[in-house]
Amino acid sequence: MTYPNAQETVQLIEKLVSIPSPSGNTDEVITYVENFLSELDVEMKRNRKGGLIVTIPGKNTNNHRMLTAHVDTLGAIVKEIKSSGRLKLDLIGGFRYNSIEGEYCQVETSTGKRYSGTILLHQTSVHVYKDAGKVERNQDNMEVRIDEKVHSADEVRALGIEVGDFVSFDPRVQMLPNGYIKSRHLDDKASVGILLQLIRQIATDGTALPNTTHFLISNNEEIGYGGNSNIPPETVEYLAVDMGAMGDGQSTDEYTVSICVKDASGPYHYGLRKKLVGIAKENGIDYKLDIYPYYGSDASAAIRSGHDIIHGLIGPGIDSSHAFERTHVSSIENTTKLLYHYLLSEVPGTL
Template sequence: MSRLKINVDYLLGQLKALLSIDSPTGYTDTIVRYVTEELEKLGLEPELTRRGAIRTVVRGGRRLGARAIITHLDTLGAQVKFVQENGRLELVPIGNWSARFAEGARVTLYSEKGSYRGTILPLKSSGHTFNDEVDTAPVGWKHIELRIDAMTWSRADTLSLGIDVGDFVAIDPQPEFMDNGFISSRHLDDKAGVAIALASLEALMRGDAIVPVDTHWLFTIAEEVGVGAASIVTPEIASMVTIDNGTTAPGQNSSEFGVTIAMADQAGPFDYHLTKKLVDLCREEDIRYQKDIFRYYRSDSASAIEAGHDVRTALIAFGVDSSHGYERIHVHALRSVAELTTAYVVSPMEIERDVEEVSDLEGFTEQPTDPADQPRKKRKLPEPLSAPQD
């Protein structure tokens, strides 16, 4: 067995800690500091980009042809669009999520002069005032507002508090960890993925695991706005596996149990050979899995490819019900993804040609063109059509 034993208590402890740190895209310094310090506790030497993406390397038998495991620290959120005459705030979303899930959320607003608590409300929120209009009001970011819990009833009052356009709004996660293994919270995308990565690293370091090639562990800070891995992938990386959420919903094959291996997302198919390797590892290591395709979904892998990085990409997911809403996962999936992650990073490197960025046809991969394990057969050609008779 190649997979390592995952410390589930450590994984869940990290998830709780990560969820307690606000990190909407653009306001991620605190969580970057936390994860960097945690990596150092594990005996690693992380390095940060200018804006705060994190890279740490577990050294293996060779440097070139390296592997990468990537997750993202940023979450959905909002920003102040306008200070209204009644002192309340118009918002725009950070990331792609529905105002339907913003309604009723408790939040923290971060201004230059400090933070404030508040609630996102529909413009017509009181049934005692608007009667049935509260049920017929349209859904959308133009139809909600942020009420700050402070002495403010006018635009001037709010501005005097130091609150202004562009201030960041972090949405409370409201996590619940249940005895039956279910976890409900906002921002499980992708803080559960970060917890999986940390638990996988903890297992590798605890077990003094030997990896055949350098493994880069990457933590990005702008995935929710499409930037993600655009600038953190280095030339020696040949293959990159993203850990993120898989959507469990009607018409999808994802599950809240086991590993969901994505075959494609809206950016196109994932790498055939890397994906097949992950599927084979699940079979060999008896890790429950299922495959899925996501039509309205992209991840760090897409941003890396679009930025021009010539890397093989794959996506392994923990199934999430109500993604980008009030999300739910199960600890079985978290453990399963961590098991597959460790099995992958200790597995042999099979495509030797990947150590070179460019080479000739020697050793190039080959995809099957005939049915599996069937010998090539000489096909019988159809009889030529007879010439028409008069």
């Protein structure tokens, strides 16, 4: 038995997080995924929302399973061009302004031109603003300083920048020798990297899957509806592969695979959860069970949209989610192993 090479997965994750892809502007990263898989003998197609669906036929073509990971990330959009030449933002996804204060960013115009900038509190300079530390970090007080010689809204517009342009954040990715992976957007590009490596290994080795399996690389998860469509009616099991959330009272860590019991949408399917735990125990895979209190996934979106499926959620443990994220190669490895053995398990008959 050979698992996908963990270091190759880490290198792939590094490439993925480096491609800007805020929700609503994901064509570049989806194209990268298509090119990554293009040399393999797998069926691929985009859905109308711009996500990518990969299908590998299995021995049983009646009862399917679907796995999903999302390639869209948090980001922002230009809300207003201020008279000073700075930009006011509107956030894409669920996070706080304090988590992007001081971050380098990139503004992409509708013609594809990109400008660098920095996200700052308007009252940043402590030499000028006495109460800089007390000012609320919100839409009114935060702005983008563009790295261009501009002093007015007209000068900004002359660059081609306009309301509605997408703003992406510098991932600041670092792969450390001791196995730690630091980067924005590990949610959920770490999981995307894992799934792509599994697809490549299965296709390259000619591994026979027991059931026809679909892999959805979704592109609207951060805004709530990435995985709620394009689910074949034969699908019985639907597993979202997304980050495990860490913090006070949580079991999830950066070294194991996290199996979600419940999130804000309610409990995940009890039978599938027990099946995943059984696979982990049988194969010596380090795992943690956990509840994510303020969380939703592509699987919960699929349930809300009315699909009659068995749904579950697992993923690598990610520290400081939706901010300065970090995980460890051990978590990548354990998540990969659980998914590999899960793909080789039987899908139950139609209920």
